[in-house]
Amino acid sequence: MKSKKVALINLGCPKNLVDAEEILGRVAQSGSTICQYPEDAEVLIVNTCGFIDDSKKESIDTIFKMAKLKEDARCKKLIVTGCLAQRYPEELQKEIPEIDHVVGLKDFDKLTDLSGSDRKREKSSTIQCSDDWRNRIRLTPGHYAYLRISDGCDNRCSYCAIPGIRGRFYSRTIENILEEAHQMAHEGVKEINVISQDTTSYGVDLYGKRQLHVLLEKLSEIEGIEWIRILYTHPRHFYPELVRTIGLYDKICKYIDLPIQHINDVILEKMGRGVTRAHVESLINDLRTHIPKLFLRTSVIVGFPGETEKHFAELLKFVKSAKFERLGAFTYSKEDGTPAASFKKQIPGEAKEYRLKEIMLAQQKIIIKKHKSLVGSTISVMVDEKDKTSGRWLGRTYGDAPDVDSRVIIRENHLKVGDIKNMMITGTDGYDLIGTPVHLPERDEGAKG
């Protein structure tokens, strides 16, 4: 069978990106050619996100856009994968007849046949065959990558559809993860972003106890890996050994992504977060005490059912006093199949948008002030790219995750992607920093994360 030209459009979070990379690996393994532009493809795969309303809308808009290519261009087959496909397989097939195949998270092995290969593969029982990473075609720039250590979630927050989409929490073995990390280092990756739905629970299912700190210590031993970043932690599952390990190992970025979602006890209870305000505050205090120069990222939800003006005022006041280095805020999205969808006192859209704006305005002031206080200081920066339009070099401090946080505009020309340099912060530009490399002889290359 003649190999097909296949293009994939990926949406959603880094965990979905890893799926997309593994799908591309399978498609390539099956003898098909991966092409960059949808217009050139005979087979189009849309790897969707199905988390909240906005992302569902973006996924459906993208499917329709790609469906048009079946009329105008070479596309013969439109395949939809990802969380929206897992969550609404029948509805998608019924509502959008242009879709040829809806492939759920358990059925990736079907893709080899669908994308025009003649080699059959055995059916995988779990959502992810833990060896898919071997053929992964990474979509991130060569110097950083996402390392998924577990998937699924058992926390069951009342507003969240993910447990219904991705299933029960399951960890990969430490050996399997280390093998992949070594392969990444071998391929020139310098920054590993550790991801999962809940990284702090890593190992509880497999080893009967939390093992993230053990895994991080072992990842730190890998030559070539310079930065290790932890994303998607859960305040309920943080533990002392983990705090100590993050503080102790230079390669572990002093950056923690800790979604708190809210701070009022009544709302935290209704969200099913399993933590109280006091718990969150003492955890943050602990992290800031034991991890100097920590960049703490969080995310909050406004407009949760039953959130009164008073509850919201408490959250806003907390955001202003906690002064997170990085913060994302979202309006509550009523998701069918989640307990919160049937809660009383759903908040009107206008009120949600107003509260979102208040939080973002408060955070904007905090970031600008924090960035101003960095002027004159030296910080380690990963060089990411040379901006095509401005020709300027851009990078990220150890306190900035790819795609979601701030950038550093670098005043220097002789750089290469993946360089890690100590930089003097000389100014700010909106949410971004301006930096110039400084040569600190004993510390320059491999500057601390």
Ligand code: SF4
């Ligand atoms: S921790 Fe809560 S919000 Fe995060 S994926 Fe699990 S259920 Fe969803």
